[in-house]
Amino acid sequence: MNALQFLCFTIVLQWDNAQVDANLHCSANDLHALILARGGSKGIPYKNLVEINGLSLLARSIITISNSTCFKHIWVSTDDEKIALEAKKYGALVHIRPEEYARDETSSIEAIKEFLGAHKTIQNFALFQCTSVFLREKYIEQAVDKFQSHDCVFSVKRSHKLRWKFVGEQILPDNFYLRARPRRQDWRGDIVEAGMFYLSKRMLAIKGLLQNENCAVVEIAAEDGLEIDTYRDLTIARCIMNSKS
Numbered sequence: 001m002n003a004l005q006f007l008c009f010t011i012v013l014q015w016d017n018a019q020v021d022a023n024l025h026c027s028a029n030d031l032h033a034l035i036l037a038r039g040g041s042k043g044i045p046y047k048n049l050v051e052i053n054g055l056s057l058l059a060r061s062i063i064t065i066s067n068s069t070c071f072k073h074i075w076v077s078t079d080d081e082k083i084a085l086e087a088k089k090y091g092a093l094v095h096i097r098p099e100e101y102a103r104d105e106t107s108s109i110e111a112i113k114e115f116l117g118a119h120k121t122i123q124n125f126a127l128f129q130c131t132s133v134f135l136r137e138k139y140i141e142q143a144v145d146k147f148q149s150h151d152c153v154f155s156v157k158r159s160h161k162l163r164w165k166f167v168g169e170q171i172l173p174d175n176f177y178l179r180a181r182p183r184r185q186d187w188r189g190d191i192v193e194a195g196m197f198y199l200s201k202r203m204l205a206i207k208g209l210l211q212n213e214n215c216a217v218v219e220i221a222a223e224d225g226l227e228i229d230t231y232r233d234l235t236i237a238r239c240i241m242n243s244k245s
């Protein structure tokens, strides 16, 4: 067994031990799902169309979102014809994004504002990132449920990393005290954004915000938190998905 196979084997073991899906359900309401999928991507070219187990990242996201039945429509905002075709194939609506909003420097919030500008009746939206390939219906249902009483909901993972920071030339602990290094078992950990989804409102987005002080979070299990940025991430995701099917 080589190192990557061993990694795959251990990940799959951990992954298998953690699968229990809750049985929440959300009914269709006035919420629109949005996937930003431009043609150019750094790192992995055409990343949104890369396949894992015969399904592109984009298709997989659309299917899971659609399976959740929480959304009025699923939109894909893209500047690219191939991506538009793939989106339609899986039943999503396509918003053609102007090139000037599909650059490397374009932030998500700028692309969201451009989308909302073209669709004036949409008040509530859920941004999904198809690089988070372990999106599950139960996370979506939890998020939609919490969104009823919050302005914003986003996905988080728990982190038990001891962080340090530079203060000038000095290096100092950032999230713990030197005299009281927390032990994993009695530390709740930090929460960090998982980047899987962001539910938010037009009134925030037009101000250039996805979040305010009235947000809720959905905690993503550690084994579902993988985001595809590199070919190595892709290898790990394929190995997990293949062993599942």
Ligand SMILES: *[C@@H]1O[C@H](CO)[C@@H](O)[C@H](O)[C@H]1NC(C)=O
Pocket: 060, 063, 064, 067
């Ligand atoms: C979507 O639902 C179908 C039918 O229940 C199921 O076969 C499929 O695995 C689900 N796909 C995803 C990606 O959730």
